[in-house]
Amino acid sequence: KQEVTQIPAALSVPEGENLVLNCSFTDSAIYNLQWFRQDPGKGLTSLLLIQSSQREQTSGRLNASLDKSSGRSTLYIAASQPGDSATYLCAVTIFSGGYNKLIFGAGTRLAVHP
Amino acid sequence: KAGVTQTPRYLIKTRGQQVTLSCSPISGHRSVSWYQQTPGQGLQFLFEYFSETQRNKGNFPGRFSGRQFSNSRSEMNVSTLELGDSALYLCASSPGTHFMNTEAFFGQGTRLTVV
Numbered sequence: 082k083q084e085v086t087q088i089p090a091a092l093s094v095p096e097g098e099n100l101v102l103n104c105s106f107t108d109s110a111i112y113n114l115q116w117f118r119q120d121p122g123k124g125l126t127s128l129l130l131i132q133s134s135q136r137e138q139t140s141g142r143l144n145a146s147l148d149k150s151s152g153r154s155t156l157y158i159a160a161s162q163p164g165d166s167a168t169y170l171c172a173v174t175i176f177s178g179g180y181n182k183l184i185f186g187a188g189t190r191l192a193v194h195p
Numbered sequence: 196k197a198g199v200t201q202t203p204r205y206l207i208k209t210r211g212q213q214v215t216l217s218c219s220p221i222s223g224h225r226s227v228s229w230y231q232q233t234p235g236q237g238l239q240f241l242f243e244y245f246s247e248t249q250r251n252k253g254n255f256p257g258r259f260s261g262r263q264f265s266n267s268r269s270e271m272n273v274s275t276l277e278l279g280d281s282a283l284y285l286c287a288s289s290p291g292t293h294f295m296n297t298e299a300f301f302g303q304g305t306r307l308t309v310v
Contacts, residue, residue, distance in 0.1 A: 113298075115299065117301070122304075122306065123304065124199075124201075125285065127300060127301070170238070172238075172299075180245075180251045182228070182240055182253075183230075183240065183287070185230075185238040186237075188237070
């Protein structure tokens with residue numbers, strides 16, 4: 082059974098710091114891995130999608146890496162800003178019951194203070 | 196290009212009632228998935244519809260059901276509401292036509308409170 086774990090559960094950093102969020106999964110048979118951002122009470126915003134054949138993806142100050150063999154992904158946020166405060170979720174797409182579905186981690190709650 | 200639209204945004208219902216939530220996917224997307232999010236359980240998969248057929252189902256009781264229309268819009272129904280059904284219900288759309296083409300885009304969610 083695929084399980085996704087995110088560490089740390091919460092993080093509080095001063096503005097300007099570079100930081101790393103971690104995501105691990107137990108079964109390497111994934112199609113892709115997606116990082117999302119969720120603001121309180123809101124939906125999920127897709128940040129980055131890494132296909133299983135890729136090693137990393139970049140968007141602005143965000144960089145996500147994927148090591149499928151070891152079951153790990155990291156989301157690197159450069160020069161953090163207060164506007165980055167949110168919960169960050171990673172999810173893997175697996176093949177289940179004949180079709181694909183997303184399995185989510187519990188998220189990392191990030192607070193960036195001025 | 197319009198995003199995923201969920202209605203209503205907020206809902207308050209009484210135990211025992213039933214509720215219907217609606218999701219309009221991104222134009223051209225044929226796959227719609229539903230998730231329940233609670234503080235204790237996180238995001239849990241409910242079911243997925245593709246071309247009006249349920250393709251995948253999570254571990255939820257039969258009180259939770261859904262359907263998809265020919266225009267890909269989807270509805271989710273919960274009957275005989277329980278207090279534990281209070282949650283944020285999220286809908287995700289994706290092209291769904293190929294295993295590599297599964298990037299999911301989420302709506303803003305419907306916050307259901309059962310009293």
